[in-house]
Each structure stands twice: as C-alpha cells, then as structure tokens.
Amino acid sequence: MIAQQVANKAARDALFLSQFAVDQLPPMLMSAAIFSIVIVYFASRAMIRWSPGILTPALFLLSALLVTIEFGIAGQNPKLAAVLLYLHVASIGSILISGFWSVVNERFDPRTAKRRIGRIAGGATLGGLLGGLLAERMGATLGVLPTLPVLAVIQIACAVLLLAMRPKGAPYLNPVSGIQSDERTGAGEKKKTSGLAILMRVAYIRNLGLLVLLGNIAATLIDYVFKAQAAATLTDGDDLMRFFAVFYTLVSLVTFAVQTGFTRRFLEGVDPSRSVAMAVAVRPGFVILGALTVIPFLSLATAAVFRGLEAVLQSSFFRSGYELLFAPIIPEKKRATKPIVDVGFDRMGDAIGGGIVRLMLFLPVGISHPVMLLGAALVSVVAGFVATTMNRGRAVALEKSLLSQKGALDGAGPDGFRSDPSIMQTLSGVDLSGVDMSLTMNTSSLAGLARDADEAESAREKTDDSTGGSGAGSSAPSDIRDPLIAAIVELRSGNAKRIRTYIRTNRPLDPHLAAHVIPLLAWDEVSLSAGRALAEIAPAITGQLVDRLLDPKEEFAIRRRIPRLLTGSPHEHAVQGLLGALSDKRFEVRFQSGRALVRMKQKQPEVRIDRRRVFDIVIAEAKVDRRVWESHRLLDTPSDNEEDSPIVDKVLRERTNRSMEHVFTILSLVLPREPLRIAFRGLYTSDRNLRGTALEYLESVLPEDVRLILWPFLEGDAPRHAGEKSRDEIMKELLESNQSIEINLNELRKKHGME
CATH class of the missing domain: 1.20.1250.20 (MFS general substrate transporter like domains)
Incomplete structure (x- = not known):
C-alpha cells in the first residue's frame, strides 16, 4: 500500500x-x-x-x-x-x-x-x-x-x-442505523x-x-x-x-x-x-x-x-x-x-x-x-x-x-469472565480416587460459614424477642440503682442473651458505655448487635474507635471490625485513623479500612485524601512475593446483605484475589471510580480488546512508580486458555488447594466455636 x-x-x-x-x-x-x-x-x-x-x-x-x-x-x-x-x-x-x-x-x-x-x-x-x-x-x-x-x-x-x-463473519454495515453497533451490547445510535x-x-x-x-x-x-x-x-x-x-x-x-x-x-x-x-x-x-x-x-x-x-x-x-x-x-x-x-x-x-x-x-x-x-x-x-x-x-x-464497554461487562455471565475450564476438562481423564474430595470446597463455602454466623445471631435476636428476654440470669440485680453501673453489669455479664436484650432495648447507647461494648466485637454471638449499636454513636466515640483500631495490642477480631463502624463519622480524625490503618501489619485490618474509606467518601464527597499517600500505600501493598499476594484471605467475609464492594461484584468475587481487590479499592479513593471498576473487570474478561483497553487506561493514569511495582501482578493475571496446563500440574494445584482449604476451615471452626 x-x-x-x-x-x-x-x-x-x-x-x-x-x-x-x-x-x-x-x-x-x-x-x-x-x-x-x-x-x-x-x-x-x-x-x-x-x-x-x-x-x-x-x-x-x-x-x-x-x-x-x-x-x-x-x-x-x-x-x-x-x-x-x-x-x-x-x-x-x-x-x-x-x-x-x-x-x-x-x-x-x-x-x-x-x-x-x-x-x-x-x-x-x-x-x-x-x-x-x-x-x-x-x-x-x-x-x-x-x-x-x-x-x-x-x-x-x-x-x-x-x-x-x-475477519470472518465481520459485518459489512449496520443495516438499522448505518453506524456499527457494539455487537456485545446491541448498543448503537438510532440516527446517523x-x-x-x-x-x-x-x-x-x-x-x-x-x-x-x-x-x-x-x-x-x-x-x-x-x-x-x-x-x-x-x-x-x-x-x-x-x-x-x-x-x-x-x-x-x-x-x-x-x-x-x-x-x-x-x-x-x-x-x-x-x-x-x-x-x-x-x-x-x-x-x-x-x-x-x-x-x-x-x-x-x-x-x-x-x-x-x-x-x-x-x-x-x-x-x-x-x-x-x-x-x-x-x-x-x-x-x-x-x-x-x-x-x-x-x-x-x-x-x-x-x-x-x-x-x-x-x-x-x-x-x-x-x-x-x-x-x-x-x-x-x-x-x-x-x-x-x-x-x-x-x-x-x-x-x-x-x-x-460497560454494557458488555454488565451483560456478561460467568462464562464471560476469566475462568479455567481446563481443570475440569483435563480431570475427566484423571484418577481422583486418592483425593479427599470432602475438602474440595471453594471460597464461596468459606464465605457461607461467615454468613451463617451473622444469620445465627439474627435468629438469636428473634428468639430473644419471642421469649421477652426472660430466662436464667436475664436481668440485672435489682439492688443496683445507678443506671450506668446496671448497664455495665449487663454488658459484662457474660450472658449473650442478656447482652443482646440490653443493647436492643436501650438504643442508642450512652457513649459512656462504648468502652464496655467495643470488646464485645470479638464475641461472635453478640458482635453483630454490638457493631450496630456502636455504629449509631460512632460520631461521638470516634476517638475511642480510632485508638482501638490503631493499637497493635488490641485483639485482632476487634480491630478488623472497627473500620466499618467509622464510615458514618464525619470527623477528620476518622479519615486519618483509617488511612493509618492501611499500613497495619494485618491484611484484614487494611482491607476493611480501605473499604470503609471508600464508603465514607461516597457518603461524604467533600472528604479530601492525599493522592501521594494513597499511591505510597499501594506501593507498600505490592512489595510482597506473589505467593503472599495470592494467599491473603478474610475471616470476616462480607455477607450478602452488606453493601457491595466498590470494585468487585458477585461475578468477579471468586475470580480475583483479595490483594488485587484491596489495591483497586484504595486506588478508587483518588482515581475515577467507574472507569477504574470497569478496568478491573476488564482484566478478568476473556475479551482481549477490553483487557488491552483496561491495561492501557491503567498505564495512562497510574504514576510511574506505582505502575512499575503493580504491573507484574496486572499482566501476570492474564486469562489462560484451556489446554495450557498438564494433568500433573492440575493435580498438584488441586492437592495444594485441599491443604489451603483445610487450614481455612479449621480457622473458621475455631472462630465460630465449632471445635
């Protein structure tokens, strides 16, 4: 030419x-x-x-x-x-x-x-x-x-x-509008x-x-x-x-x-x-x-x-x-x-x-x-x-x-996203008799255990309502006249039923009781009731919540559940506390703090967050070995009725890892959220054009130091095609996943008192 x-x-x-x-x-x-x-x-x-x-x-x-x-x-x-x-x-x-x-x-x-x-x-x-x-x-x-x-x-x-x-099958023209429409969405202009x-x-x-x-x-x-x-x-x-x-x-x-x-x-x-x-x-x-x-x-x-x-x-x-x-x-x-x-x-x-x-x-x-x-x-x-x-x-x-291209992603089913069908196709000819299939549980089963805990506590509250809060030890001693001391006695009674009843019948709680309610976040039987009560008075107890969140000596279960309570606090102290928690040694504390900041910014758009600080946090998050990056898990998996993640939806939740979700969540604090969300989804789609557009967009908006350290994880997560793995590789991955799942199951059983 x-x-x-x-x-x-x-x-x-x-x-x-x-x-x-x-x-x-x-x-x-x-x-x-x-x-x-x-x-x-x-x-x-x-x-x-x-x-x-x-x-x-x-x-x-x-x-x-x-x-x-x-x-x-x-x-x-x-x-x-x-x-x-x-x-x-x-x-x-x-x-x-x-x-x-x-x-x-x-x-x-x-x-x-x-x-x-x-x-x-x-x-x-x-x-x-x-x-x-x-x-x-x-x-x-x-x-x-x-x-x-x-x-x-x-x-x-x-x-x-x-x-x-x-290309074979490519259209010659759009007979309806004269403008080539997006075949994946059917979207096209009705008028030239x-x-x-x-x-x-x-x-x-x-x-x-x-x-x-x-x-x-x-x-x-x-x-x-x-x-x-x-x-x-x-x-x-x-x-x-x-x-x-x-x-x-x-x-x-x-x-x-x-x-x-x-x-x-x-x-x-x-x-x-x-x-x-x-x-x-x-x-x-x-x-x-x-x-x-x-x-x-x-x-x-x-x-x-x-x-x-x-x-x-x-x-x-x-x-x-x-x-x-x-x-x-x-x-x-x-x-x-x-x-x-x-x-x-x-x-x-x-x-x-x-x-x-x-x-x-x-x-x-x-x-x-x-x-x-x-x-x-x-x-x-x-x-x-x-x-x-x-x-x-x-x-x-x-x-x-x-x-x-948002419509193409929104209309895509599970098959439209990154998956590895080669595992099931290849395993059709593999002898699995030596594998304990009782342990081959995916992450949705682990999430189900956490959801069951919340559902169980809600059921307990309904039971409390039906019995009128009566039962052995269900009321405070009658000789205590000071209502504050009586409340403390109820909250420190060690009786889950009495605690739930008191919290339910005395909301909103007196902020003076916060120091006695915060420890209850670690007790699964009452954590949901305690969390709801604390969230209502969070603006009045922001300092206490931030102090407990940032205290490395505080119990881990409490610290990982505090961030979501701070989303309704209008104080700058809450923002700085959550930003500080993004550098915590425990991944789940960082993860929950990132999500809390995003929700806070959605409710309060006037919140200002330093771009450079966020980028430095992303760099620190990515300075880990790939095995560490891919191994991060959550004990408190978000329940179905919780506010959706700003980045990951239900389709993608099982196709990406928590580290990547966390990084994109905190990036959404300083970058346009909707294009970033679509770019994240594009990384896990089988559409090469969309994936390439997503990578090019990220390359154009990320600072050079962030891009250099994050890029191996972004490009390394490219979709794979069936037939790329041998049977031995798939068997090895399956056995390794058994060990990982067993560890997570044991942790969850201990958490919910099953052992």
Missing part, C-alpha cells in the same frame, strides 16, 4: 513539474486541497455506513481504474493528465492510507496497538522504500507514464490483500451522526485535527522550498522523476531504520503515560530547530535533508503516536471522524500552506524561501504546545472507551 503511494507521489510530482512551472504548484495545492475536502466529506459518510474493511478495498479498485484512465489521457493531453493525477493522488490516495490505518485501529485494542503499530509502520516504511526503488528504476528506463499501469496493478493487489485480512457534528462536540478529536492541520502547513512550506530548489536545479522531466524517486527511497530507508530501531523502543521505554504525546511532539520540535539551522545555509542539499528528515519523523514518530492517540476513541466516532481528520485537515493544511506560499511569492526569491521556513517554525511552536496537551485527552478517551 505504501509502495504504491510513494510511487504515485513520485509520478505525480514528476509529471506535474515537467508540464508546468514551479510557480503553478501553490494554486494546484490549493485546488487539490479544496477537491479533497469535498471528497473526504462523502468518504466520511460512507465510512459511517460501511466497514473500513470493505470500503477501503473498494476505493483501491476505484483508484486503479482512475490511474488506468489517466494513463490513457496522458498520451493525448499530458497537461490534463498531470492535473487529474495530482487531484487523484491528493484526494483518494490519502483516503486509501487513512482507510488502511482505520482497519489497523479497529483490529487492535489500544495496548496491543502500541506494540503492533510500530511494526506495521515499519512494514509500511519498507513498502515506501520498495515504491521509491520501483519509481526510480521505471523512471530511468521507461519514463514517467509507463509507471501508471504498474501502479494500477499494485492497487488491485492491495484491494485483494485487504479483503483477505478481514455526521463526523462534523462529532468534531464540534469532542475537543480531543478537534485537537487531533489541529495537530494534523498545523503539521501539514509546516510541511507544505518546507516542501515548496525543497521542490523550488529542485526545479531550479533540474529541468528535465525524467531527471526530476529519478531525483524524486531517489529522494523518496532514501526517506523511506531512513524512516524504516528509525521506525524499527527507535520508535517502538521510545513508545515502550519512556513513561507510558507520556510517551504517545511525546512521540507526536518530536516532529514540531525538529522543525523549529531545523528551520533555524537551514535558513543561513539554504540550498538544494540542505533543503532536501531538512524536508527528508521532517518526512522521516512524520512517518515514524508522528504517525505512530498519532494513530495511538486515535486508538482509544469509540469506534462509531472514530469511523465518522478519522477520514475528516486524516485527509480533510491534512488538505486544509495544504490549502492554507499554499495560500501562504502564494503570498510569499510576491517577495524576492532570496527572501521568500527563508520567510517560508521561518513560518514553518512558528506554526510548529503552536503544534508542539497542542501535542503537550494530548496526554490528558488520551486518558479521558480511554475512560470513555471503557465506559462505552
């Missing part, structure tokens, strides 16, 4: 400059730009209705037909053929390349695209090298015109290859939305268009100076053909070296949250420095080097970064706007650049060319500033891409 583009450009420039004077180039540029803008409007409308995988091959076939017609006209009227070829290459030729990149963009998720686009761009550059060699050889042996039929054949081959790349309307609404896409516009204005000014120097030095058409062919070949060769040797390493090696925008900023930065360097030494050689290196950076760093900036945009918006931005804004740059050149031609040649280069530098200053603003815009685009 790029080979035919480069050969087309060489043939276009050589044919036009051999038939017209160089001062006719600016009007031609402006005319081609206006014509391209008209064509791109219809192309963008067509891209909304038809898939890029269908429309782009059709346009290649149309282009091949037009080249054949232009070849026929050239024998009778070469000037007309030169104009037609120029208009053709400037309009449809650019749309072809835009369509190709649209196919690439829709084929990969943003994260995979970052890894693959560098290689694809390298292949495209190699194609440009071959196209330049083809044009040079044919120009040297046959001349300009015989190149055209060969280009038509290459374009037909491109159409065939693009059709072969198209034009690309221009989307551009008016979405600032991020407008900024992408502005980058293209400013970059092409600068390129047009530089290109004119270069071609004017070439036309002044070389007057024969065949010589110009060979010169431009050699030039484009060398540009392609250097671009290939830069693309394969530097661009991908730059994108993956530099801070990922900034590397894409930095790649786009390289080109305007070079133009600024290059123009100031070339102006005092302007000649064909210096102009050629300057124009060549600008083209190299445009095809390597800028192209890769630009496509990655486009990657996270929702497909419907991308299809409607990409041709407009790729070609429309590009041609607007041509038109504006051509207009500037036309004005500069009124100046003497010795002055006009340096002024044009200086103008290119000034335009690049603005382009560089716009490039620096794209980091935030890309993060927002990734957020919107995740949110647009």
